[in-house]
Amino acid sequence: MxxxxxxxxxxxxxxxxxxxxxxxxxxxxxxxxxxxxxxxxxxxxxxxxxxxxxxxxxxxxxxxxxxxxxxxxxxxxxxxxxxxxxxxxxxxxxxxxxxxxxxxxxxxxxxxxxxxxxxxxxxxxxxxxxxxxxxxxxxxxxxxxxxxxxxxxxxxxxxxxxxxxxxxxxxxxxxxxxxxxxxxxxxxxxxxxxxxxxxxxxxxxxLGEKNQSVAKANMLKNIKMQEKVSYQLVRMYDRFMTENHMLPRQEETIFNTFKRSVGSTMRTYLLMPTATAKKNIIKFDSNIKQISTTSFQRLNDDRFIHLIRKGNYAMVPLAKVMYRIWVLKYGY
CATH class of the missing domain: 3.90.550.10 (Spore Coat Polysaccharide Biosynthesis Protein SpsA; Chain A)
Structure with missing residues (x-):
């Protein structure tokens, strides 16, 4: 071997x-x-x-x-x-x-x-x-x-x-x-x-190559794939929590990985026009809740996702402006 x-x-x-x-x-x-x-x-x-x-x-x-x-x-x-x-x-x-x-x-x-x-x-x-x-x-x-x-x-x-x-x-x-x-x-x-x-x-x-799947233009082009993976992660997290085999630090590590992917999908929506971004985020988040209320509620612990949801998604326009500034400064 x-x-x-x-x-x-x-x-x-x-x-x-x-x-x-x-x-x-x-x-x-x-x-x-x-x-x-x-x-x-x-x-x-x-x-x-x-x-x-x-x-x-x-x-x-x-x-x-x-x-x-x-x-x-x-x-x-x-x-x-x-x-x-x-x-x-x-x-x-x-x-x-x-x-x-x-x-x-x-x-x-x-x-x-x-x-x-x-x-x-x-x-x-x-x-x-x-x-x-x-x-x-x-x-x-x-x-x-x-x-x-x-x-x-x-x-x-x-x-x-x-x-x-x-x-x-x-x-x-x-x-x-x-x-x-x-x-x-x-x-x-x-x-x-x-x-x-x-x-x-x-x-x-x-990193930093235009043809990579993680390039912003390609992430926007492939947003449906990001959604698909996010929904699969919701199902996985829900299953793992239901089976109750995870220890607290294991759950925390997995959650930190899981929330980053879901947050990334939301951030990709922020590259769209404001009204479109808000509409898609609400639909995306609603689908998560439909798949698993456990995952939906746990995601509230992420500061970015909590901000996006605040006031019935009223903060989306501000988040979009802040994210644009971040992308211009750091490129991701």
Whole structure:
């Protein structure tokens, strides 16, 4: 069994895949690492680049071709085919720090925690920012959700999870849709009981490119997909609360992740004309309440969502102005 399987979501990524795969190409980790390059029906040279690395180290790099099914389908296929004890997702336009990857795998070989968290770096065209979402955890020490830890939220770039737990829970991510990474990370947090944090800046997350799904214009274009994922997260949170398996700190971490996605959908509406934004937000929020009153009420604890709802959504025009100023200043 390999120590780590990395599932690479690859759809028309000929311009970035070389950088992604080369970051895994370290002979020191060949024996312990499996890289599944899951080609989601690409029409460019994605296959050619993937096969180049499969020829370099066939024991490590494996090319898998499939019909187009979206990001979620590549994660589902990766979970199905993985042979590693641990499972991690890396998008085909991102990469890892190779030196950190070697250290990470050496430490991972000595781990048995369900969930292993690391740091990541946001890489923009003109600068980069180191991001650490963990407080109160010593690097390399195993914790449980009962311990006094503060995980602000979980994101795709920070987590590695035991493959067996994903399979046991029959994790299936929504297909033919963007923005589904949050489904995966919430599942990973939910199925995990033990957690270890490793103080490594492993994942290099590319941002600031116009063609990315997280670019503002594309988020507006794909708002229906954001809605779909938000509704799925409401159902997941409601189910997890109903099953009553979550510990308080686990619930808090999952909620912080969940609310951010719902809030992001509302913020995308704010890019629309005021009357349209208000109409869509009211409809969206009403749908959440219809799906789950538990989730609807819990979302009141988020300051932004609480503000949006205040006075029967009377604050939407002000929120729109404030958000425009924020976007102009920070770009997100």
């Amino acid at each position: 390999k120590t780590l399987t990395i599932s690479v979501a690859a759809y028309n990524v000929e311009n970035t895949l070389e950088k992604t795969l080369s970051s895994f190409n370290d002979p020191r980790v060949y024996q312990d690492l499996e890289v599944l390059i899951i080609d989601d029906g690409s029409k460019d040279n994605t296959k050619k680049i993937a096969l180049k690395y499969q020829n370099i180290a066939p024991e490590t790099f494996k090319y898998i071709a499939k019909e187009n099914g979206g990001h979620g389908s590549t994660i589902n296929k990766g979970i199905e085919l993985a042979t590693g004890k641990y499972f991690k997702v890396v998008d085909g336009d991102d990469w890892v720090d190779t030196s950190s990857l070697y250290t990470f795998i050496q430490k991972l070989k000595m781990q048995d925690s369900d969930l292993v968290l690391t740091n990541h770096v946001e890489v923009y065209p003109d600068h980069s920012t180191k991001v650490n979402l963990i407080n109160g955890m010593h690097s390399g020490q195993q914790y449980s959700w009962n311990d006094d830890i503060n995980i602000k939220r979980v994101v795709l770039h920070t987590l590695t999870v035991k493959t067996s737990l994903l399979r046991k829970a029959k994790v299936h991510i929504t297909e033919k849709c963007f923005y589904v990474d949050v489904e995966f990370v919430i599942w990973a947090a939910y199925v995990s009981k033990s957690i270890t944090y490793l103080d490594l800046y492993l994942y290099m997350y590319r």
